[in-house]
Amino acid sequence: xxxxxxxxxxxxxxxxxxxxxxxxxxxxxxxxxxxxxxxxxxxxxxxxxxxxxxxxxxxxxxxxxxxxxxxxxxxxxxxxxxxxxxxxxxxxxxxxxxxxxxxxxxxxxxxxxxxxxxx
Amino acid sequence: xxxxxxxxxxxxxxxxxxxxxxxxxxxxxxxxxxxxxxxxxxxxxxxxxxxxxxxxxxxxxxxxxxxxxxxxxxxxxxxxxxxxxxxxxxxxxxxxxxxxxxxxxxxxxxxxxxxxxxx
Numbered sequence: 001x002x003x004x005x006x007x008x009x010x011x012x013x014x015x016x017x018x019x020x021x022x023x024x025x026x027x028x029x030x031x032x033x034x035x036x037x038x039x040x041x042x043x044x045x046x047x048x049x050x051x052x053x054x055x056x057x058x059x060x061x062x063x064x065x066x067x068x069x070x071x072x073x074x075x076x077x078x079x080x081x082x083x084x085x086x087x088x089x090x091x092x093x094x095x096x097x098x099x100x101x102x103x104x105x106x107x108x109x110x111x112x113x114x115x116x117x118x119x
Numbered sequence: 120x121x122x123x124x125x126x127x128x129x130x131x132x133x134x135x136x137x138x139x140x141x142x143x144x145x146x147x148x149x150x151x152x153x154x155x156x157x158x159x160x161x162x163x164x165x166x167x168x169x170x171x172x173x174x175x176x177x178x179x180x181x182x183x184x185x186x187x188x189x190x191x192x193x194x195x196x197x198x199x200x201x202x203x204x205x206x207x208x209x210x211x212x213x214x215x216x217x218x219x220x221x222x223x224x225x226x227x228x229x230x231x232x233x234x235x236x237x238x
Contacts, residue, residue: 108142
């Protein structure tokens, strides 16, 4: 088995552990990446976002959005019309996650196919 | 802002949500990817693995390993010498996560640098 294909020393393994750990600390958990993907096509209001990210509760979505805003992934825009419209959109910084999301998407699709064939 | 750079329709957004969701369902959570990265340089015994993945408790590591074994990412080898040596190693299938882990590692490094500069 080609275990040394892309990480060939204990030092590299440690460095990669730290880097992956930093990434998971920032965008890990069940929902953050899902919310970011859900905002990729266009900015959304809270209710539309909750419908798109199926299974998330309003309380959790609200907390995750605050966290994502605080960490510079999402911006919240309040439109001072009547009725007031609050919209969530991605920041430029969120686009830095493109490669991560692409890789996860490709892998997720492949993995689902594999599971389907095993059944 | 280039929001339509890589996902340009609501349909693609939905398809990607499903794929990313499938990926997170299989390898999400705080520890699974960390354990996989920790096994990238060479197979490890339980205690060595626990030392490498800092912060994980023995109980959680044990559960995560069982789950990873069940889902085909990790294999457990029992060496029938005395004393008995139990080792955990990555399966071929784990290597399919290479792109995901590379992308996460690159992003995590960049993100840490950004946070450091902001302080």
